[in-house]
Amino acid sequence: MAEEKKKKVIVPIGPYHPLLEEPEFFALYCDGEKVVDVDWQAGYNHRAIEKLSEGKHWDQVTFLVERICGICSTSHPFAYCNCVEDLLGTSVPERGRYIRCIVGELERIHSHLLWVGLAGHFLGYNTVFMWAWKYREPVLDMFEIITGNRNHYAMFKIGGVRRNIEEEDMPALRKVLKGLKAQLEMLTHAVLDDPVLGARLKGVGVLTKEHIKNFGAVGPVARASGIGGDIRKDDPYAAYPMLDFKVITADHGDVFDKAVVRLLEMFESIKMIEQSLDAIEGKGGDIQAEVREIPPGEGIGRHEAPRGECFHYVKSDGTNRPVRHKIRAPSYTNIPTFKASCIGQMIPDVAIILAGVDPCYCCTERVAVYDAGSRKKQMYDFNQLVKMSRQKTEKIRKEI
């Protein structure tokens, strides 16, 4: 294969690319327009957070891990707090647990809306992009009401949450949720019933159950392939055991089914937030348990982030800092699935397959296409790659 690979045309994507949550590099080995292999190189934005964590106090680490991801900034503190609480055996007061779920589920809604918008943008559906991001705004406003910030909420601490949800804010939160449900219904129908989007996304970037198992993929990527794994149900934490919700799965494993899973999950999230608000309204109660010292030992914490299972492992020697803190973000196991999902696909489809696992997005972009044999090199910018994707959509639109 190594010799054969040398003869192929390589399409490098990255290190800076709006489809990727961090600067990363993918080399697509192509035979004509068809992708035959993919290589992944990471580390362009390696910030040594695991190492930094070893030099910080247990409480400071909560804020450090919040900086891992700018979009789902609650996922890592959620998993980290679960992890330290697992080590301690502490239980969080009931109100604190519900507030954790409210923040976690709001984050899922805004993260999925962001994905739907960008997926639409890459396919040439800018209306979807505008709608989805418009509907995301009230969700961010809800965050501001609850936490004081639209992002990086700093809500979590070991033993509970740092801020309460005030009783007088409840009506405003419920009103936003009600409006959001109607908007999401309209958006979901518009996306899933569109014949062109169906033609563009169905059967593209298919992942089988075997692929999911081999790469250890998680979250909506796994659920779109018919694997019902969801940490909220499998290993319930916070208030999830008290909430009534369904785990959304689909069977085909293509990009369309990943969209279906994400869109329908948002309705479950709204349901959970409403149930949580019902449970805490007018009840009062503590939001945090007192935690003083962290004894020697090990802990494992997990959280079902919008992109899948977030996994943290800590080891303590009884001092005020972790001696080892291992973090595994969901994209770490989702991104290698490109080895399976991109192969055999056309270059214009790769943009949406890469976006299909929902890595976050950064803004600078450079794509170079060069022929490895003749050493000819041609630079494309992001607009041209998206243009290729949109041209394909236009072509299908005319045919239908």
Next chain:
Amino acid sequence: MNVLDTLKEKLGGSIKEIKVHNAKRIYITVDRADVKKCLKTIFRDLDARYIVASGVENFDSFEILYHFGFDVEGTVVSVRTCLDREKPEIESMTSIIPGISYIEREMKELLGIHFTGHPGLTHFLLRDDWEEGNYPLRKAENG
């Protein structure tokens, strides 16, 4: 049968130590030579989900914990093995779990644990011209 009993039955004599932190968190220690056999049983026969592996540096040894999720039971099983402090080395598990390749490359460059039989143990996070023998996650003077 719960996860703990299944593990005891299937892995039998390979288990040197079992630590049950709580019903959902089980740590088992196995010899370096038995890791591959145990992982194959857990990943293939018991159909557990591969989560990740954690490399840990201790004063007198290195440890690797291979974490697996038993999602039906909601349990995390971590298989721990100790490696020699001077020459940390273990067989690569890529032939059993293809997705483990990246974390093995990461442990190699950050902690200096060598994985024999890995198909491409090249740099993953650090740049290609990174100084050989400088492992940034180690607690030694270089780290």
